[in-house]
Amino acid sequence: MADYCSRLDKDKEFLTSEGTLSEKLLDRIVLHLFRIYPQILNNTEAEMFRSLNTPACIRISELLVHLQSKSNKACKEFYNALEINDPQIYKKLPSKYLSKMTDSVGMDIDIYHREKYILNDRGPAFFLACFSVAAGLAFLLYHCKEDSKFESTARKIVGFSYLGFGRRARRYLLAYLEDQSKRN
Numbered sequence: 001m002a003d004y005c006s007r008l009d010k011d012k013e014f015l016t017s018e019g020t021l022s023e024k025l026l027d028r029i030v031l032h033l034f035r036i037y038p039q040i041l042n043n044t045e046a047e048m049f050r051s052l053n054t055p056a057c058i059r060i061s062e063l064l065v066h067l068q069s070k071s072n073k074a075c076k077e078f079y080n081a082l083e084i085n086d087p088q089i090y091k092k093l094p095s096k097y098l099s100k101m102t103d104s105v106g107m108d109i110d111i112y113h114r115e116k117y118i119l120n121d122r123g124p125a126f127f128l129a130c131f132s133v134a135a136g137l138a139f140l141l142y143h144c145k146e147d148s149k150f151e152s153t154a155r156k157i158v159g160f161s162y163l164g165f166g167r168r169a170r171r172y173l174l175a176y177l178e179d180q181s182k183r184n
Contacts, residue, residue: 004075005068010095016061023056025086030063032081033074040067040074 015021021029027050033039034046041049049063067074083090090096 004072004079007095008064008068008075008078011093012061012064014092014094015064016057018057020089021056021060023052025089026056026060026063028085029078029081032084033067033077036077040070040077 030041030046030049033041034043045066049059049066051059064078067078079090
């Protein structure tokens with residue numbers, strides 16, 4: 001059984017952002033929660049969440065907090081009301097998207113994000129070093145064509161550097177070296 005209260009925590013930021021739930025949609029959801037059996041909202045609660053004196057974003061956040069304090073069933077009924085009244089917003093919920101991604105990929109999303117950050121933790125110095133090496137190689141290959149000593153040195157560097165690349169990059173580097181040797 002799914003825990004709808006924790007799911008509502010994940011979706012709270014999306015639902016309270018401006019423009020997600022309109023006044024009309026909020027009104028329909030509150031009416032749905034008031035009319036179902038057994039009632040999720042009593043008459044005074046329904047009037048409070050339908051009050052036009054309070055801005056919609058505040059009413060939405062108060063409704064979500066109130067539903068979480070009630071029960072898991074209340075949160076589930078909120079999702080049912082949202083799906084019935086606006087299926088487009090229901091499909092865009094972050095918890096819905098994350099559950100689809102977890103089911104289809106078959107791995108935990110937290111692990112995915114941790115690995116993503118681990119791969120990107122090298123920083124700007126690493127990027128500048130790699131860029132400098134690539135720019136230096138390009139400079140050697142482009143500007144040192146007249147002097148065969150520099151060209152052979154550049155060809156040796158490119159020849160050894162292909163060892164660290166993937167299969168496709170190796171193919172292009174070796175093709176470039178063969179092309180250069182045929183020209184001489």
